[in-house]
Amino acid sequence: MMTVLGCIAGKHNIWLVIVAAVVCIAGSWVIIRLFDRAASTTGAQRIGWHLLTTVAAGSAIWCTHFIAILAYYPDVPVSFDPVMTIMSLLIAMVGVQLGLVAAASGLTQMAPAVGGGIVGLAIVAMHYSGMMAYRVQGIVSWDRPYLLASIFLSVMFSGLALHFAMRRVSRSDKYVATGVLVLAIVSLHFTGMTAFRVSPMLIDGSFSNPAALQALALAVAGVALTIVGAGLASYLIDNSMRAESYERLRHMAMNDNLTGLPNRASFNDHLDHELRIAEETGGKVALIGIDLDRFKEINDLRGHAAGDEVLKILARRMSNLLGDGEFASRLGGDEFAAVYRMRHQAGLADFLARLEAALFKPIRLDDYEIVPGASLGVALYPDNADSKEALINNADLAMYRAKTDITRAVCFYEQSMDETVRARRTLTSELRQAIENNQLDIHYQVQTSISTGEVCGYEALLRWEHPQHGFIPPSEFIPLAEENGLIQQMGEWVLRTACIRAASWEPPYKVAVNLSPVQFAHTDLPKLVLEILIETGLPADRLELELTESTIFADRERSLHMLRQIKALGVSIALDDFGTGYSSLDTLRSFPFDKIKLDRSFMSEIESSPQAKAIIRAVLALGKSLDIPVLAEGIETQGQLTLLSAEGCDEAQGYLLGRPVPLNQIITSGQISLMSSELLEGTATAVRLEEQAVHSAVRRSL
Template identity: 80%
Template sequence: MMTVLNCVLYEHNIWLVLVAALVCLAGSSATIRLFSRAANTTGLQRAGWHFLTAVAAGSSIWCTHFIAMLAYDPGAPVGFDPVMTIVSLLIAMVGVQLGFVLAASGLTRLAPALGGAVVGLAIVAMHYTGMMAYRVQGIISWEMNYLVASILLSVVLSALAMHLAMRRVAGSDKYWATGALVLAIVCLHFTGMTAFRVSPMLIEGSFSNPAALQALALAVAGVALVILGAGVASYLIDDSMRAESYEKLRQMAMSDSLTGLPNRASFNDHLDHELDWVADTGGKVALIGIDLDRFKEINDLRGHAIGDEVLQVLARRMTKLLGEGEFIARLGGDEFAAVSRMRGRGELADFLSRLEASLFKPIRLDDFEVIPGASLGVAIYPDDAASKEALVNNADLAMYRAKADIARAVCFYERSMDEIVRARRNLASELREALEANQLDIHYQVQTSISTGEIRGYEALLRWEHPQRGFIAPAEFIPLAEENGLILQMGEWILRTACARAASWEPPYKVAVNLSPVQFVHTDLPKLVADVLAETGLAPERLELELTESTIFADRERSLYMLGQIKALGVNIALDDFGTGYSSLDTLRAFPFDKIKLDRSFMSEVESSPQAKAIIRAVLALGKSLDIPVLAEGIETHGQLALLTSEGCDEAQGYLLGRPAPLQQIITSGQLTLAGGDVSGQAVVTVRAEDIAVSLVARSA
């Protein structure tokens, strides 16, 4: 082979051969890269890349052949048939495109090799069509062994090139593919030219112009390189656009769309990096969990648009305060997290101080001002945790402790917090067991008319007597049930049990049942109430459902719509805890409540606080103007009862009138009987209706 190559090179202009080799190498490299891009796309993009690949490959193959032919010196005048020359270029482009499409089709495992073979045949067809366009004054003959060898070399090496280009097992495969394609083109040309024999027949007056042919060859090379440059530029531009698109997508994936802060995914990556830094340097990292205190209130009272604006303002503030080694991200909703490398307690204290100042600084929006506030929980790695998961969990524990302690906004993790969490988890598990084992009970507290002393009804109150721990306050286990989803099952059980028992009461007093906000979110409440009434036989007007205004604010439109459906059944709706939390006159205007329950906190201060007395008078006046009865909770003294009487309050409820008691005790007291049932049990500690009347007469006297 080397003898053949040396012989052929001897007959060529060495400089033009080098130009042809440069075009061949550049063209093959560009072809493999463009083909790889085509193989990795689909649809119209793949068709476009295949076209560019075919143009680059066909033009480089044709130019390599044409320049090498111009460099060839047969010893006789030469010329070219323009038509056949152009046809050879078209054959090269169309043929290699068919081969590339087949190689990237994935039809079979042999598709790359078969496609490469087609490319090799296209190179062969282009070469020998170009030779047919070659006009030389002499007798042409062919050495068939070399001709066949040139065809075999082109087909085999092209098949190898496409196989390597599609394999992509190693990063060097594309370079091996480029080399195989270069060899396919070069071996075809020089082996084919070895098969080419010319016996000159000089005709007087005929001659070639070597300088003109060389100039033409260089012009062709220049055009080929321009075409290749266009293909490579397309590749690079696409690469750049893909890189930019990838970076944009990465930024979108790692950033919070509302605030622009890093999101949870970015936070996890950063925290992993910081823990690696701790392992490498022996330093410490503080994780700060941040939860806004009044964000729900802002959202409910001002709307979600204002809530979003508050989050954006806080994000800008916290971004500006960050220093070296400090990081902050939004994890979702009103929850943020900050990370700070610790070089000393003083630097951490300074960072926490800056965070606290930015979170508690008032925000002016339109014509009102809000102070969001926040609870911050701090855990330090590796002091407080041995893993990332434990660190995050401990920061959350500290944050919830800060949220529960109104006296401080920042709380550091302490080992005892784990014990509290374990205790709550155990209690939640025991509550689930108590619900399944029917260990819960309902006590009833009387609701009485102040003017007549008559009993109007009873409020059903859930009670839990733990076998080992004894009585557990509802304020302890109800929030736990709401956190763990048990409140749905408990709420349905209370409603069904209270209605079933009340259906047999004589006299037919009302029964009041409290609703949890969770029930509004997760259940079809109107259907549940309708089903319970139908199953228990309780008259709808004897059921009164109590809910707080915060329950409505969670999803105002949906809640009011559901209340309207329940009221359409004939059920009474009472607004509980009025005067605290969310108390909006607009809510009273938007829905026709059947009762307003004045919160017990006002009654505890009414005899000593003029402000509490003024609020009670205002609520009672409001109820009268709207024609809505008002029930005062927490009546514990005769003085409180006398005040309500003088102010014209409709109903009262409290320890003075009757403590919550099991149904059997109320039956034993004679306040209730069960239709068709036996009356037995212990006495109940309560104030009877006639006692109220005696008290009122005594006070008036």
């Protein structure tokens, strides 16, 4: 080692040595980073990064060697063979590329060390081929031990350098790899130059021009640093683009695309963070579940573009009102959530007031004004829950309570809400059992012609007699069936059972069956109706299907297409609950309904309210102009019936005319008798043949 240091001090231009060191260190730093980028990519990107690494590495290593050679003074004239000099550069680039590709291949655990060894051999081959291009006027000899030592040091340190570069155990590995690669280059050069011996033989008596050699060395250094700088610039640009892409992807992953608010994933992370702080500090966290009240109505009446604009405006309002410790996010659809780090109760009240004001403030879109409104449910941690899941569940319970309470928009969680939910779950389970065990029944309510008093038909109404709780109203168990996926099975049973029973009636009255919006949206209804008609033998003109206009709004084009298919079978279609909700003339214009059913809510005021009477008169006039019969529901007094008769209403239904009762009571009263089995079978066979013929014709027309 002392001999090497003596060689550096005694036979080298120290300033050029420093320049070579700068090139070597800068080049090694860039080489390791470019190699790391090449090893972490695939496909065409890996090839590109390998090529860039090769150019930077070959240039840095070769230029370090060349500058150091120019710094060496052998005390005799020197020159360079141009062909061998260029060959040494090519050897460096090709050898380094082979080594780097092998190191990054991942074929074995030893691949980095093996590839590094190849890089070390490439440095050796470059150095000694460069020395072959180094022409001196004297006899050249080599010290074999130093020569072998230089090869060993180059291969060993290069293998270690790429081993550390690929290890990636800690952030310092890249710096260690850079330092070891510098050692590989420096140890080879100076140990190799120590092995180099020159015995001067002056032939022409001239000497090299040190100033010219120094200028050449500086020029080579400038080129080397330019190439290395270009590699560094590529790395930094790619690093910046990666950081920007990562941030962009992170924003997309953590924020809602439409509104820009944090999304469900971001909400979960934030809530976890707040709960952790509350647990460590003994604080409290308020979770507010938010659900817009009239968003579906906005979408249905104004279109999805208007709905999206409403969501964006509300999100912007909520973002603008947030302060320290306050957070709002969109979980999906019209569902939002807010988190408040509790300081005091008054602060929470102020936050809720600001949220409520933002959600209820009117929104002006084009020429109309929308008041979105919302239901807010609040649950506190740890007062109302001891885990995140329980907190979210309790906030949802409070929000649903607020949705059903028209007197307040904000509802705080109470223990009794859990009892309500458990009761609903129990009832749902019992409803499922009732369907499976055939415990449901159908009651029938008569529909009567007002002008003649004759029976027109019967509406089939589903009923559930609970073994313990008695009669469960449809308004309670039908929503449960819709929420829990039971409505399709239940609706099909009602339709099939009503058709089977009606097929045996004498006289052959019509039977009307209600369709649930869920059933209508998820069932291949025309096919089901046809199959049931063929199976039961009920003539198609004796079946009437009732649906509300809100059922059609979910997918208007598909709904109207389905209704046309059903009507083509000969089945009647009635528009139920007309006058409420989404009633529009456009629906009546788009589809020729066979009947309009006037909602019962108008009947209670018909005798005392001029407005109610005017509305009924308008609907009846509309029905006559469109040649669509109108049936009034909810008739409970003779006065109501008399008024409807005077206004020209076609049919009526209500407690005055008959309550919903089981079929056997109607049979006992003599209003309906049942056909004999032989007559019923003959009629059913004829009907099945007719229905099949109709089905074939309909299918051909469609």
